[in-house]
Amino acid sequence: MMVDRDDSWYRLAACTGLPTALFFPDPTRPDPASVAEAKTVCGRCPVVEQCRDAGASEAHGIWGGLTASERHAVDRPAPQEAA
Ligand code: SF4
Numbered sequence: 001m002m003v004d005r006d007d008s009w010y011r012l013a014a015c016t017g018l019p020t021a022l023f024f025p026d027p028t029r030p031d032p033a034s035v036a037e038a039k040t041v042c043g044r045c046p047v048v049e050q051c052r053d054a055g056a057s058e059a060h061g062i063w064g065g066l067t068a069s070e071r072h073a074v075d076r077p078a079p080q081e082a083a
Contacts, residue, residue, distance in 0.1 A: 012046050014041050014044055015042070022037060024060060024061045024062075038062045042065030048065055051064040051065075052065070
């Protein structure tokens with residue numbers, strides 16, 4: 001089944017033309033300097049919110065300036081306080 005998604009926002013992406021590998025570091029051994037470089041690019045991207053939404057369920061890569069573990073931490077509900 002084909003999913004109709006509007007990904008026209010990507011035309012404004014600050015990462016256009018940069019190496020894809022910069023945004024998809026090795027998940028077993030991510031290079032902190034490379035991750036920081038990717039986040040710097042995301043920090044000046046005009047479509048960071050759209051990218052973060054698009055990558056919310058992605059298992060790998062840096063989307064909207066967040067790594068996979070950071071995205072999943074954002075999605076996780078806050079622990080309930082004991083009554
Ligand atoms: S937020 Fe980062 S990964 Fe997403 S489109 Fe912008 S530069 Fe690319």
